[in-house]
Amino acid sequence: MILTNTTNYFGQLVNYLSEQMGIGGQILAYVLVAAIYLSFFAVAGLLLVYVERRVAAFFQLRLGPNRVGPHGLLQTIADALKLLSKEIFGTNRKDNLLYKTAYYLVIIASLVSLSVIPFSKGIQAFDINVGVFFISAVSSVGVLGILFGGWGSNNKYSLIGGMRSGLQMISYELSSGLAIITMVLLAGTLQMSGIIEAQRDTWFIIKGHIPALIALFIFVVAGTAESNRTPFDLPEGEAELGAGYHSEYSGMGFAYFFLAEFINMFIISAVGVTLFFGGWLAPFHLTDSLPWQPLWGAFWFFMKVAVFIFFMMWFRWTFPRLRIDQLLTLEWKYLLPIGLVNIILMAVLVYYNILISF
């Protein structure tokens, strides 16, 4: 099992408990790790919803939620409690199986992608050798959940929203995949921890100079599209579709979709930070000599992710929504050809070693 890796804190936990209590301890350790990830999911999701609302307000010269708790920090907890207490009801002739499995699929996709992300040195549940590929593969399961939700709701708007989401995901997955491959050329490995180790001296955004910059641009655009955020929020375009694929969900069903969307944003940002900005590595080896290395790693990781997320929010509150044909033009006529040329450029640069490294 990959989890039994001894350089990993979760792996150490599993080893320790299974030595102490045998198979029961191993299961207990897995449950503990799952609980840690689930609570991270909930806390990060709620925090991101709060931050999103607050940032949105500041962009529009408002204040946002600032009444519940200090600076409104408890607002999203209050909202979640309200959603928990709400009745879950759907349309009369919904496809019950698809309708009910939809949000679980979305959440499972987000959680599984989350497990591969290295939060710091040794804080990573699964350090598999195809980490980046695994994330891009699993995150496309989420679109299946959205499609299920759109189809199962038995509602025209939900269906159109779900279909648009599928279209958009399939298109932009290509571009984000190409951007990821461009960076993987530099690292020479798909393993997340390996990619970070390869950046110990120079971050890839500097090492790969021009093609890395182009890849970052493509990755940000495709990532924004994959997380269904404005300017690519056609699946839930309020003006056209009500709420798109989650029109017919209420209570926690809606909350799961909502949280998963924000966690997807976090995952995209985390992958971007890992690929381009050195993951949990400190800039200029600032904190390399200090004690508590894993905590410092987590600190730098979350700082970088916060900046990345802030930029995604900045996009959201600046750019107008694309029309569906513009969306496809952008992907197939611009991002994809540029991405392909970019890969060749990067391959040539790597082959002749025209890279910046310190």
Add this chain to the structure above:
Amino acid sequence: MSYLGDVIGGIKTLMKGMKVTGSYFFPNVINKKYIITRQYPDEPAIVMERFKGEVVMWHNENNEHRCTGCQACEIACPNGSIEIIWNRVLNEETGKKVKQIDKHIYHLGMCTMCNLCIQACPTNAIMWSTNFHNSTYDRSKLTKVLNKPGSKLMAGVEE
């Protein structure tokens, strides 16, 4: 070449948009002139001087007002928002009976802020206040008595 031109032009215009919204988010760094919203309950509201909030009666420090009880405002009011209860009091110096207001009743709930009563007043006894915090839980609280209890007519107004 127009292909690459389109791409660069697109990025340029996106940057321009981000600069505009960025100036809203970082007002101290870039530009402060955009912020025009006042956070009203936390900051005091700015009310224009000519704002017609409610009709009040001016009193000086000796609790004297300028209302002679002539009822011009009551007649001028188009919807009966003003009622004046008055009686005649014997003036001891001249030996004549003089009109004096007992209560100047003003129904704020009915008032349309039309300004006719204030135009009609010959002695400038009533005027506009800019107070707009008029919401109450009970409609009867909107019926106000404008002259303060124990107040009397200021000397020299009737001449």
